[in-house]
Amino acid sequence: MLNMYTTIISAEELQNHISESDWVVFDCRFNLADTLAGKNAYLDGHIPGAIYLDLDQDLSSPITLETGRHPLPDLERFVDRLAQAGVNNNTQVIVYDDCAGAMAARCWWLLRLVGHKAVAVLDGGLAAWQSLGGQLNNHIPQPASTAYTFSLLPNQNLTVAEVEEALDAQSIYLVDARAAERYRGEVEPIDPIAGHVPSALNRPLTDNLAEGKFKPAVQLRKEWLQLLGDKSIEAVVHMCGSGVTACHNQLAMEIAGLSGSRVYSGSWSEWIRDPARPIATKS
Known part of the structure; x- marks a missing residue:
């Protein structure tokens, strides 16, 4: 595929390609506080041709007593959903939201997890599209289903057991994408226990942004290398509250040309399920 988009795409570039059949x-x-708000907003108006994917229904599986708030979806079911939406192995996929990629990055990461390289987040999201005069409509597409063969990329997501073992061996470095006050344990609006995994670094996803879009690659690279110091990129594992916004930090590193980090999808909400696991507060 020529001109494959694998990290972010501008609204201008999307407008140039929106009518292409292989996109x-x-x-x-x-919205975590109102789980129907996203679907309702989509029904009110969306980028023409866009198909809705729900964080709870399509990008996660049901919560259990051991999991965090957004467990990984069954990947075969996820791939079936992609095929139903008209995605095949050669499709360029674009994902967007209205919160600077905080939700769309989860879909981006899942597609990469199942081996789909041609996936990019709309930089600036719906606001960027509309700022260029991009129209919305409420037509619900009915695409023809396709055949899709996926190849799961190994070792891209760590289980909680793998995280515990790797932390004991000091072979990984966790980076927490939550807001600093949540990381420090000063507030916790969602989960029952506040704090962070001991030794985890903090890089709020908002630090990746300037005026609602990702900072330039050169700036992101400088900031991430300053945070990580001499740590190996391959040893970096992203986490957050439930494994959603962690993907935003990985995307930022990919934009910066710092490839090779991984994700702990269970994240804080899974970590605190076992009271024996240690927690820390403050920085």
């Missing part, structure tokens, strides 16, 4: 756009808007 599929997913609307990933979602």
